Amino acid sequence: MKIKFREIKNKGLGVVAIKKIVAGEVFEEAPVILYRAEEEEYLEKTALGNYTYAWESQWGAIVLGYGSLYNHSYHPNARYERDFAGKSMQYIALCDIEAGEEITINYNGRIEDLSPTWFEVF
Template sequence: MGRGVFTSVAITAGSVIEVAPVVVMSQRERALLDQTLLHDYIFEWGSEGAQCAMALGWVAVYNHSYTANCDYEMDYTTDSIQIITVRDIQAGEELFINYGGSWDEQKPVWFETQ
């Protein structure tokens, strides 16, 4: 899986783990990024999804799971992404998000369809 984010303490459901600022890029810049390794680390951004954003902080390092224990929320007003736990998490667990959007989305993600 590569890198990952782990907790050293127990965390209760509904806890905000991180609020990370993002760097928002245009549709033209996204086309360029899609040709690089950074493609795997950007988020679609904006109500139309034409832009993209690179999250700062640890957000880009969370691994994917269809049974994610965290969700992410995008705030287009503050240009930030918030990571929130969806269940209680034990100390030592890896924190996962679902790259498909919501924490329980079951649609295959891009790297499984290639």
């Protein structure tokens, strides 16, 4: 295991590398729990509402493992890739990530997407 969750100042829980992760490495593959898109309104009323991912057109996903703990950045050091057939999410390093460094992803799904998120980004 090369990652660990911990409290990140001013962000809450997040994920950090505990061993060096090299660019291009898949450092986590997390299973997902799928739910129907029309159930989203119920999830939004719970703590899980902030931890969902879009999946396929009629589905959303709750990612297990550390998948729902990665913090957002418009300059991420990792990306995620959906495996629809395998019902899992892969997290891949965009660059070398040193031990102790926080791992971030762009919540918009594409690295270059600078669209506003549903929360204020610091």
